[in-house]
Amino acid sequence: MTSNSISGKAAIVGIGEVGYFRGTDMSILQMVSKASMDAIKDSGLSPKDIDAVIPPPGFVAWDEIAAQVGIPEVRYTACPQMGGASPVAALITASMAVATGMANAVLVPIGWNGYSAIRPRPDARPNKRRFTAAFFETVRNYYAPYGLRSAPWWYSLYLQRYVKHYNVPPEAAGAVAIACRKHAQLNDLAVMRDRPLTMDEYLASTFISEPIRKHDSCVETDCAAAIVVTSAERARDLKHTPVTVLGGAEGHPNRPDELINRKDILKLGLDYAAPRAFAMAGVTPQDMDFLQIYDCFTYVALLELEALGYAERGGAADFVKDGNIELGGKFPMNTHGGLMSQGHCWGMNHIVEATRQLRHQAGRSQVKDCEIGLVTGYGDLGDGTIAILGRNG
């Protein structure tokens, strides 16, 4: 650990999770406000103690969040813009803010209407809230006119090379989908609770765009979640066992704003970020008690596991088989069900779950006596983030 690192200097002290809905009457701002207030209350702090807000990269802005939950003085804001890699990036930025004294307590919420935006109820109020990203220009100019409209179509452009060049069997992706689905059976909030999935069902699932099948894709949900981050020192006097940030990093493919002109189209942002995060924490991938992996698509999760060092490129199939990534296995992954089966909260649900695990409050999904684990983020066109979290530090 270098002296200027954030390792051990910040902790997650509050979590809020509104739920995962296939349609809700709550607006995005309402859900984000509730997640925020729940996280603040969970920490034992009051809105008056919060002095920084890191908003999501769309839908709601920092100032309306501050106004809704009654934060009287905001001293710091920032907004990582990297889609599903944003929550972990926000956690890192929040950690830097409290480690340097720029802020005392940072609220990091996210939420959206991932279900209702696509299937609004006939009587629903019109939703004006949007998410935008610079790479949308690339999509509009170069991908969408080819019938490649959104994430499964874009990502399939590079994932098919992964599958064909390395002979990645569909059963490897299936193992990820099934592990997430199994874990969702233990989670009261999971959308896919009571809907188990077998390998035969997975393999019979129809293709969206090869190699991505329907069952390789996460579930669209309306949801919001939030965390509160403060200094490790302050965290000691608060309500819960602090969950300390031991290491964190972000990384981005070159070029970040388009998918296909990268020298190695399978090299994710996480390939760049992971070694830096492990070095900062002074630990190795083998030390992890659990993995909360950003699982927008199963094949992306396989590439992330390889980027983290659990397998050589193309070799994740061996790592995910025989229950290795299921509860009871060596590296339980997405113990809440993940984006695949709990719900798509941009990976903030992964941070919330990691925090519950390390507090030893994960109920039936508890990884016994866990002390350390990691959370990844993946967003836009391959941005990658990672945080390594520990109990007590």
Add this chain to the structure above:
Amino acid sequence: MSTTVKIKLPQPDDLDAVFYETVAKTGKLCIQHCKDCGTWTHPARYYCPECASENFAFEPVSGDATAHSFTISHFTVEPAWKDLVPYVTIVAELKEGPRVIARTKMKGDEITIDMPIKLDVEVIAPEFSYVWAGKAEG
């Protein structure tokens, strides 16, 4: 098989507009070419990623390429594409270096990774042209 698709045309700006306008004007696949170091870049950038030069022109490429990757889309929510499923899209790597996305009339099972292909363009409008990939001859 009909290949006509009624798409919403993009409204490119900056160098993306210059790229498409050049393709439409010449009827050829033209890619940004650095006048100082010879690097071909796509999508075009104001500064060459290799030498930081701002001297460039859009120049025709050979059309010789390989199928770096591809996808077969079996499902779409877009009415314009519904009659065309399953449609195949190729990530074509030009001999000159850059990769472009291309439509193809080939079937998915006719394509293998890194096989040689030949690219051509179909001008749709000043602001958009399709790149098409076919089997490389001989």
